[in-house]
Amino acid sequence: MSGGVTCELVAWAAARVDWLREGLLGWFERFGRCFPWREPGRSAYEVTVAEILLQRTTAAQVAQVYPDFLRRYPAWDSLARATPAELEGVLRPLGLWRQKARALQRLARSLEERHGLMPETRRELERLPGIGPYTASAVLAVVYGQAEPLLDANLARLLGRCFGLSQTLSRSSRRRLLQALALHLVRDERSLQVNWAALDFGTLVCRPRRPLCPCCPLRSACAYALLLEPPATPSAGAP
Ligand code: SF4
Structure with missing residues (x-):
């Protein structure tokens, strides 16, 4: 071709x-x-967290920590308030847990300033810390049903x-x-x-x-x- x-x-x-x-x-x-983040009705928060956890980590590994993560931090505000040590402890079974903890907290704090509202356009999504083209595509596809x-x-x-x-x-x-x-x-x-x-x-x-x-x-x-x-x-x- x-x-x-x-x-x-x-x-x-x-x-x-x-x-x-x-x-x-x-x-x-x-x-x-079947993975928990593929279940119907997942929120923008749940989808975005899953995509960040999945970066350079296998789905099987993420599936092991994901339910507990959502129980501890059910929304952006609880994630923004978590202490770095506590968050790193939860993410430790995954690779790159320090980077992921930092990325998630930066994003959570940024979204708190937006009252937890996830943007609906690629341009705005990619302006958020830790959201690259792939994660933006995942949010648009999974949360907003775009092709x-x-x-x-x-x-x-x-x-x-x-x-x-x-x-x-x-x-x-x-x-x-x-x-x-x-x-x-x-x-x-x-x-x-x-x-x-x-x-x-x-x-x-x-x-x-x-x-x-x-x-x-x-x-x-x-x-x-x-x-x-x-x-x-x-x-x-x-x-
Ligand atoms: S496994 Fe991949 S490379 Fe092999 S036939 Fe299927 S699509 Fe092609």
Whole structure:
């Protein structure tokens, strides 16, 4: 795939993304993971805390501390008032617990000044301390139901492999292509499920090392798998 495709995808790429979306959703129905922060009705506070805790930490680790964290600190004001030592103690089982404790408290204090109201636009969200593009996307997607792609390493790897995006592309070209593909992927009324499906699929199947290509439901439309071993008979409907 060349670097000439940017915001709007060419028809064949759009069709392949549509096919991947359905494949991911089908897989997610059977194998998707359940985490407390994915439960319906989670508040902006609960979603944002989860996203900060998940930074460079596995979901399984975060799931162990998350319920206790919310019991101790159910809202921004209680988090803002926590002592650093107490907060670090709660977060100690996670990696980067000092940074996370500092980031959460800075954010809590900033939001207290806004009476606990979480902004609803990317621009305002990214002005808050500790909220980068990915966390802003997560808030927009999970809390406000917007079709925002959660373009993390999992989704980037999955799309990069499926579309055979060359590592020789410049970083900015690769980023633009991935963004266009990811945007199309979540252009669907089930956008949040698509995001979660891609996260889980990238973690469990399209893993960084030794991806499970032989039993992958997406392999017939995956450039990476075709390079390894062209299938004798493509799956029905694969673009
Ligand atoms: S076939 Fe392999 S590389 Fe392609 S999406 Fe599946 S697991 Fe990933």
